[in-house]
Amino acid sequence: MNILCLTHADFETPGVIEEWAFKRGYGFNICRPYKGETLQNAQNFDFLIIMGGPQSPLALDKDPYLKEEIVCIKQAISADKLILGFCLGAQLIGEALGAKTMRSPEKEVGVYPITLSEEGMKDPLLQGFESSFSVIHWHNDMPGMTNEAVLLASSLGCPRQIIRYSPKIYGFQCHLEITQEGMKDLIAAAEHDLAPSPYTQTSTELLQQNYHDINQKMIQILDRYLFLNEQNNELRSDGNRNLKNALG
Secondary structure (H helix, E strand, O other): OEEEEEEEOOOOOOOOHHHEEEEEEOEEEEEEEEEHOOHHHOOOOOEEEOOOOOOOOHHOOOOOOHHHHHHHHHHHHOOOOEEEEEHHHHHHHHHHHHOEEEEEEEEEEEEEEEOHHHHHHHHOOOOOOOOEEEEEEEEEEEEEOOOOEEEEEEEOOOOOOOOEEOOOOOOOOOOOOOOOOHHHHHHHHHHHHOOOOOOEEEEEHHOOOHHHHHHHHHHHHHHHHHHHHHHHHHHHHHHHHHHHHOOO
């Protein structure tokens, strides 16, 4: 399994996702288009993960490399790759599928609960989770919805928290990957985002949160995601073999 991870800021890393990949023995390549690294040299992957960042799809001209990322996501969709996006990454997936990013009703910065929809309670990645559980938020925007997309979770400040665009493509407006150390880096780099609002915690509140439990949910989701897709691949392979045998 070769994973390509697109990041958008030095202070916003893959966090526990990178740790998970190394422990599982997967290849994990980080590409930083915001530093001029070209996506043309990072095409050999099975699984594309797009992380968050301070940029916005509502201002693509300000950060034109985001347009190249959208092209990369479109190519990955066409090639039937595995794709997960977080925060900005979820918004870029929506853009690649023709669904425009929107402003969230509220800015959210902190650890707040999300609530699963009926479809979310049944989704194979989230099945068995509590109907409401805490995740990490740090955003002003939210991803667009295609006609085929299924809303899996929402929060009081943002109606689009987890979206299933297809069985292989999920967008998480929220974060589950940020570790305690990663939160310290975020606070140091983006303290201006902590200006008071109904859904913004102070730096003290942020540093007192339980990131371990949130990170464990991220690991569960990643393991389930790969297991389910491996099962689907095996079923397709079996089906193809049976068809060939039936045809002689």
